Structures are given as structure tokens and as C-alpha cells.
């Protein structure tokens with residue numbers, strides 16, 4: 001409520017529980033707000049690390065963007081506070097944990113499950129794009145699972161207001177990069193359409209489409225050429241959607257509204273939440 005919303009939080013308001021993981025810039029702990037008993041995830045980030053990485057402004061901008069985002073498939077940032085050494089982000093806790101752990105454990109998802117997650121991510125992207133926010137980093141590692149196993153985009157380490165042209169020093173996997181980013185071109189919301197295609201492929205196949213053991217140059221080449229091979233274990237409907245999203249030309253990528261009406265996605269609606 002508004003009283004809760006505007007109040008000044010401090011560490012004394014929370015009981016810290018088990019560690020939930022290590023993020024880009026900090027450690028995340030389960031925590032309970034003492035007065036209400038409300039469970040949250042508390043991300044503790046050292047200011048020294050922010051200064052060393054020159055990302056203080058990026059964090060401030062993110063907090064500004066995210067404190068206004070409200071969507072069932074986007075992890076909430078409830079608020080933040082700081083003391084002289086650390087910044088604390090009060091984040092939504094996702095009880096069913098990290099989607100990529102489930103994916104690695106099961107190898108790949110049943111197509112109905114995959115389609116449900118893709119529909120949920122599409123709804124989240126539609127909401128973000130309507131707020132002129134590009135996520136640019138949609139991958140299994142950034143998706144958490146809520147109380148009923150619903151997918152939530154959970155990491156906003158790189159979201160920007162559209163159109164983004166700043167080159168990010170990209171660490172981590174290149175598998176999700178679209179050609180225009182690999183070629184360092186101007187990019188916008190259609191970047192997320194490409195990533196949605198990569199995500200759908202990885203969910204039903206169990207590995208990203210352009211992965212190259214030979215290293216990143218080979219991955220770059222395969223992305224730039226859109227050297228896409230879809231195994232015939234993948235249903236025709238799923239393959240059709242993946243092909244319509246993994247288009248080199250951004251204007252040819254299936255818009256989010258059409259993704260929601262695609263047969264593969266419509267089929268997933270009548271199966272569990």
C-alpha cells in the first residue's frame with residue numbers, strides 16, 4: 001500500500017535468510033520484512049563495485065524504470081535503500097527458482113511447456129515494449145519461476161530505453177545476440193524478437209541454435225548467416241514460429257501480436273496456467 005511504498009527501508013526491517021545466488025554485482029538473500037512477514041529477495045550490492053564498474057548511473061536508471069513496472073511475468077523491484085557501503089534492492093522472490101536449472105536438468109521442455117513459457121515471455125515483452133523498454137537479454141538464465149511455475153523475466157542488468165545504440169561490453173554468452181548486434185548496428189525492440197526465437201529453439205531442442213564449440217568467431221558467423229538447422233524432433237508448428245522469429249532482416253521478424261496468435265502458442269493456452 002502507499003504507506004509501505006513510500007516508507008524508508010533499512011536493513012533492520014529485514015530478517016536475512018538463506019543465500020539465493022550471486023548476481024552480476026552482488027549477492028541475493030531470501031529475506032522477511034519483520035512487520036508484515038512478507039518474503040522478498042534482497043540483493044546486496046557494494047557501492048565500491050558499482051563505482052569500479054562505472055554502473056552507478058545504469059543502476060539508478062534501472063531502479064527508476066523498474067519501480068514503475070507491474071506485470072505478472074516481470075519480476076518486481078519493490079524498492080531499494082542504501083547505507084554507506086552498500087545498495088540494497090528489494091526484489092520479488094520467485095519460489096520455484098531458476099528456469100535454466102530446470103532446463104539443464106530435463107535437457108529440454110515438453111513443447112506444451114515451452115509454448116506456455118514463450119507465450120508468457122511474449123506478454124512480458126509486449127508490456128516492456130509498450131513502455132519503450134528493450135530487454136535485450138532474454139535468455140534462460142534471466143528467467144525465474146513464480147509460485148505456480150509461471151515464467152518471470154528477472155534480470156535487467158542491460159535493459160535500456162529504446163532505441164539503444166550504446167555498445168555494451170558484452171560478457172557471457174553470445175548465443176542470444178541477433179545479427180544487428182553482432183554487426184554492431186543500431187538496434188531496437190526487434191532485438192527482443194530475435195532473442196524470443198533463440199529462447200523458443202533452446203526450450204524445444206535443449207541447446208541454442210547457433211552454438212559453436214569452435215568458439216565465438218564461429219558463433220558470430222553462424223548468427224550473421226542465420227545458419228539455422230531445426231531438428232525434425234521439433235514439431236512443424238514450433239519450427240514455423242522459430243523460423244519466423246530468427247529472420248536476419250529485423251522487419252521480417254514476426255511481431256509480438258502475431259506470436260500470440262501463432263498456432264503453436266494458441267495450442268498452449270488450454271494447458272495449465
Ligand SMILES: COc1ccc(C(=O)Nc2ccccc2)cc1NC(=O)CCSCc1cnc2[nH]ccc2c1
Nearest residue numbers: 020023025041055058059075092093094097154155156
Ligand atoms: C528485477 O530484478 C533485478 C533488477 C535489477 C538487478 C540489478 O542487479 N541491476 C543492476 C545492478 C548493478 C548495476 C546495474 C544494474 C537485478 C535483478 N534481478 C536479479 O538479480 C536476478 C535475481 S532476482 C532475485 C531472486 C528472486 N527469486 C529467486 N528464486 C531463486 C533465486 C532467486 C533470486
